[in-house]
Amino acid sequence: MSRAMFHARFSGAQRLLHWTMAAGIVAMLFIGVAMLSTVAPAYVPLVATHKTLGVALFALVLVRLILRLTLGAPPLPADLPPLMRLGAVLSHWALYGLMIVMPLLGWAMLSAAAYPVVLFGNVRLPPILPQSDSLHTLLWAAHRWLAFAFFALILLHVAAALFHALVRRDGVFEAMSPLPAKPTAER
Amino acid sequence: MSRSSSRSPLVPLAVIALVAGGSAAAFAYTAGWLSPERLTPARLVAALAPPGGPALGHRRNHAKGICFTGEFQSNGNGVALSKAKVFTAGAWPVLGRFNLATPNPNAADATVRVRGMGLQITTPDGDVWRSAMIDAPVFAVSTPQAFYDLLESAPKGPEAMKAFIGRHPEFMAFAGWAGSAPWTSSYAEDPFNSLNSFLFTDAAGTTRAVRWSLRPAATPVPITPEELTKKGPNYLEQEIAQRVAGAPQRWTMTVTVAEPGDNTADPTKAWPQGRRTIEVGTLVVNKVIAEPDGPCRDINFDPTILPRGVSVSDDPFPAARSSAYARSYDLRTSEAKDYPRTSAARSAKP
Numbered sequence: 001m002s003r004a005m006f007h008a009r010f011s012g013a014q015r016l017l018h019w020t021m022a023a024g025i026v027a028m029l030f031i032g033v034a035m036l037s038t039v040a041p042a043y044v045p046l047v048a049t050h051k052t053l054g055v056a057l058f059a060l061v062l063v064r065l066i067l068r069l070t071l072g073a074p075p076l077p078a079d080l081p082p083l084m085r086l087g088a089v090l091s092h093w094a095l096y097g098l099m100i101v102m103p104l105l106g107w108a109m110l111s112a113a114a115y116p117v118v119l120f121g122n123v124r125l126p127p128i129l130p131q132s133d134s135l136h137t138l139l140w141a142a143h144r145w146l147a148f149a150f151f152a153l154i155l156l157h158v159a160a161a162l163f164h165a166l167v168r169r170d171g172v173f174e175a176m177s178p179l180p181a182k183p184t185a186e187r
Numbered sequence: 188m189s190r191s192s193s194r195s196p197l198v199p200l201a202v203i204a205l206v207a208g209g210s211a212a213a214f215a216y217t218a219g220w221l222s223p224e225r226l227t228p229a230r231l232v233a234a235l236a237p238p239g240g241p242a243l244g245h246r247r248n249h250a251k252g253i254c255f256t257g258e259f260q261s262n263g264n265g266v267a268l269s270k271a272k273v274f275t276a277g278a279w280p281v282l283g284r285f286n287l288a289t290p291n292p293n294a295a296d297a298t299v300r301v302r303g304m305g306l307q308i309t310t311p312d313g314d315v316w317r318s319a320m321i322d323a324p325v326f327a328v329s330t331p332q333a334f335y336d337l338l339e340s341a342p343k344g345p346e347a348m349k350a351f352i353g354r355h356p357e358f359m360a361f362a363g364w365a366g367s368a369p370w371t372s373s374y375a376e377d378p379f380n381s382l383n384s385f386l387f388t389d390a391a392g393t394t395r396a397v398r399w400s401l402r403p404a405a406t407p408v409p410i411t412p413e414e415l416t417k418k419g420p421n422y423l424e425q426e427i428a429q430r431v432a433g434a435p436q437r438w439t440m441t442v443t444v445a446e447p448g449d450n451t452a453d454p455t456k457a458w459p460q461g462r463r464t465i466e467v468g469t470l471v472v473n474k475v476i477a478e479p480d481g482p483c484r485d486i487n488f489d490p491t492i493l494p495r496g497v498s499v500s501d502d503p504f505p506a507a508r509s510s511a512y513a514r515s516y517d518l519r520t521s522e523a524k525d526y527p528r529t530s531a532a533r534s535a536k537p
Contacts, residue, residue, distance in 0.1 A: 030217050037219030037227045039331050039507035044491050044499055047509075113516060114485050115492070116315045122495050124313050131485040133523035140517055151214060155207045162206060166199030 009175045011071050017064045019178045024057050025099070029151050051106070052119040058103035065096065077170040088160070091153060098150045102143065104128075109139035226335055228514040231507070234338040235290050244526025245292045247515040249303050249319070252286030253424045254481030257435065257472040259308045265467035268395060268442055269387035271496035272310040274467055281470065282307045284483035285374040285427055288321060295420035297412045300365050302423075304379040304401065305488030306470070314494035317486070319508070320379035320401065323368075326454035327361040331507035357455040369409035372418060374427045375436040375472075376407040383490065383502045384451040387442070396445040396500050398458070401438035401470055428475040435473040441466050452501040479529045487516040 010018070028050060035046035076085055110117050111127035112135040118124055129135060165173035212221075219225045235247045242250055258278045265274030273279055287294060288301035303321045310316075328334045333355045340351035352358050371377055379401040388394045415422065430436060444463040450456040478484050491499055491509040499505045519526070 030214065033214065033218035035510075037217075037225060039226055039228055039231055039510045041499075041501075041503050041506045043506040043510045113487065113520070115487070115489070116313075118492075133485075133520040137517075137521040137523075140521075155210055158210070159203050159207045162199070162203045166202060167196050 008074055008171065009177075010073060011067070014064070014067050014071060015176055015178060017060060017067065018176055021057060021060050021064065021099070024053055024060075025150070026154065028053055028057065028102075029147060029154075032147055048118070048120055051110075051117060052121075052123075054103045054106050055119060055125070057099065061096070061099040065100070068096075074175045077168075077172065080170070084160075091157060091160075094153055095150075095157065098146060098153070102146060102150065105139055105143040105146065109136060109143050112136035112139055226332055228510040231331070231335055231338075231511045232514045232518070234335055237290050238342065241290060241518075242292050242526075243522040244519055244524070246286075246519060247511075248290055249286040249288050249305075250290050250292040251294055251299070252284045252303075252305070252478055252483070253427065254476040254478055254483035255281075255283050255285065255427075255431065255472045256474045256476070256482065257281045257283070257470065259440070259468055259470055261468035262466065264465050265442060266389070268389055268397065268444065268465065268467075269496040270390040271316070271387075271494040272312045272314055273308050273316055273494055274496075279308050279310050281472075282309075282482050282486065283472070284478070284481075284486075284488065285423070287423070293420075295416065296418075296423045297370075297415040297420075302374065302377055302379075304374075305483060305486070306379075306401075307486055307488065310494065312495075315492055316494045316497065317488050317492040318381060318399075318490050319488040319512075320381055322377045322379055323361060323364050323382070324380060325360050325364065325457050326382045326504070327358055328355055329357050329453045329455050330503055333357075334507075357453070360455050360457070369407065370412055370415060371407045372410045372415055372422065372426065373405065373408075373430060374423055375405045375430055376403050378402050379438070381490075382454040383504045384445065384454070384500045385493070385502075385505070386498045386500045388496050388498070396449070396451040397442050398445075399440060399442045399467075401440055404437040404439065404469075424477075431472055431475045435471050437472075438470040439466055440468050440470060452503065454502060454504055477529075479526065484528075487512050489513065 009015070031046050031050045031053070035043055035050060038046075076088060080088070107117060107125065108129050111129040112132045114127075114131040116124065117127070161173050161176075164170055215221055219227055232247045235241070241247055246252075259273065259281050260278045261274055261276055263274070263276035265271075268274070284305040286303045286305065287296065287299040288303055289299045301321050301323055303319060305319045306317065308316045328337055336351060336354065337358070340347040352362075381399045384396045384398050386394050387397045419425070427436075442465050443458065444465075445451050445458060446462060449458045449462070476482065489509045489512050490505045493499070
């Protein structure tokens with residue numbers, strides 16, 4: 001039996017990472033579509049923020065993945081319908097996949113366009129690919145379409161979380177809630 | 188204890204729908220999908236296309252060009268203005284592109300008034316400085332929105348242009364240059380100007396607004412557009428290739444510092460004569476390479492790619508150009524098959 005079975009909630013570190021990254025990822029998606037639709041002076045800081053935040057989120061997701069694999073997750077309620085259980089499992093691994101893949105796609109895409117990758121504070125990342133028209137096209141399209149898929153998945157995730165919190169009231173939301181546990185919510 | 192019978196699930200479901208729908212709407216608004224009037228890079232780049240559509244695989248503007256390599260020989264004087272490594276005394280590798288300001292890669296030389304130079308200087312500290320300059324001393328319009336207005340008005344004929352000038356009288360400074368400045372028959376005889384102002388920050392942390400120029404070492408020999416026409420539609424590229432094969436060509440880079448009160452946000456406004464101007468080094472072009480397989484083809488000369496010690500100013504153009512150039516790059520790289528490279532063996536290059 002995994003240690004996770006003894007926790008009604010995710011650990012404090014996992015909850016902190018979840019909500020920090022949630023804010024960061026939502027910001028990334030909004031910055032992404034904002035910067036691609038403007039020629040205003042804000043374009044330059046938006047792009048710099050997008051790159052910097054993307055790298056920071058990549059570092060955080062690696063920590064998060066380690067915590068998830070070592071600390072595990074609270075079990076889903078036993079009475080959760082099988083389809084919802086499947087959806088929960090699949091969507092969570094899809095979210096992890098996107099969190100890992102999106103920054104790498106962005107970095108690779110910039111590399112394939114021979115752009116220097118410059119973050120705030122003048123941190124410079126090396127290219128991870130040589131310039132290539134075809135790779136750039138492929139990576140750019142993947143980064144863009146997966147971003148839309150990411151946003152759709154987040155909407156679904158939020159809707160499901162609220163469904164657990166407001167309709168089923170089955171403790172799933174509380175497991176990741178940013179608020180301190182209510183006395184009765186602990187086992 | 189019943190968790191669902193105590194109240195109807197309709198209210199929570201409405202809350203969920205509101206949160207999801209509101210988030211999606213905010214996302215759509217941010218992306219510009221609800222504001223068709225927003226000046227997006229896609230609209231700006233689309234407006235550059237000639238009536239027959241863009242030349243696939245090519246830059247959407249300054250489409251006709253030829254690559255060069257060489258070095259920037261810094262004399263060290265620029266250190267007084269910027270801490271960028273490129274201004275310390277030394278020679279740094281350069282990659283660039285001579286070009287004509289036209290969306291048509293096959294335009295005849297004498298039909299294009301404005302010439303440009305894309306330049307990339309790299310230094311061993313990993314910094315990359317890219318810029319895209321033109322030979323005009325001032326830009327045509329004050330804002331990116333006005334540039335879009337110009338692109339929309341120009342094809343509609345003299346009446347539309349008259350109306351445009353009524354809205355943007357600043358255009359006359361550029362029009363005056365275009366109508367009176369002598370033409371040359373060589374890129375080597377042309378100056379190239381940053382036009383946009385940037386901020387230089389020195390090692391002590393002092394920041395100054397500057398513009399830079401490349402002044403040709405070769406003496407300009409005036410020529411009329413008619414005489415240039417007679418030399419052939421692609422004379423400029425043949426001439427620069429031959430000229431550089433004979434001897435390296437040079438430009439002196441000068442940096443001009445704004446004084447308080449100078450307009451740094453408007454590239455149609457030249458700064459008064461007599462501003463502090465420093466010669467910071469010499470651009471030496473020693474090889475010219477055709478574009479299809481040339482090293483400049485893969486480069487987006489985005490003017491916001493800057494070394495440490497150089498940053499964008501309150502001039503709105505570098506951001507707009509960066510945004511539009513990225514769009515152009517994304518388009519042309521996805522159309523690479525329409526602009527074939529002539530030698531398949533790129534990797535065979537030394």
